[in-house]
Amino acid sequence: FGKAGLMSATVFEGIIKAIIQQQISLRNAELITANLVENYGERIEFCGEYAYEFPTPETLTGLSLKELRNCGLSWKKAEYIKGFSSEVINGFDPENLKDKNPEEIIETLTTFKGIGRWTAELVMIASIGMNVIPADDLGVRKAISHFYFKDKLQPAEKVREFCRE
Known part of the structure; x- marks a missing residue:
């Protein structure tokens, strides 16, 4: 986790980050994301330095709403993140969105609670690399x-x- 690039490592990560970024400043979104990753992502060592992987859907689903709130999320965003993570555990594969056109991606993502057109477009830009x-x-x-x-x-x-x- 870090600021090395604009693209998210996975589409799942990008969707969670896009939910976090809704209606708040980018600075606050970065702080909340850092709290989430540092508290619940797996810590890894590389060349004597430590970094954190983005939390898995299983980890996020297993957290209480209070634990997510403690990272700085609103109640609603905590619910949306848990709900979307649960959908991934139950078989939805966000990586398959890469094979869809923009309107199909919007149509698919907006079926999930807490994801609207703006969030879907942000996912297309920051996670899939589409020009929208x-x-x-x-x-x-x-x-x-x-x-x-x-x-x-x-x-x-x-x-x-x-x-x-």
């Missing part, structure tokens, strides 16, 4: 509106259309 625009993100809409629409805030669908051109 998270147009529901207000910051993205404001930036595109500023540079291309004379500061007139554009709706998400208009931003998506603009970015496809």
Whole structure:
């Protein structure tokens, strides 16, 4: 675990990180993720240095909501993470998302509680390496509106259309 790259090691890890990042600053999301990984990820030694693996679905499912809350998560995010981890244990393989197109990924991921379009798009960018625009993100809409629409805030669908051109 670290800041070596933007891509998550696994799609599962990317989905959990995307849930954590919902509606909070990136800095807070990084702190919560670090707490989660350092408290519940397996500690490994490499060349005299220590690092932590991202917690497994089994580990996350086995944690209480209070343990997850102690990492800085809200009750709802703790529930979403436990619920999604349980789905993975029960047979859903997030790595199979790599074989789908963006709309199929959104359709699949939004069936899980706590995962909406924004989260699915973040997963596509940071875990699968797809070139999509998270147009529901207000910051993205404001930036595109500023540079291309004379500061007139554009709706998400208009931003998506603009970015496809």
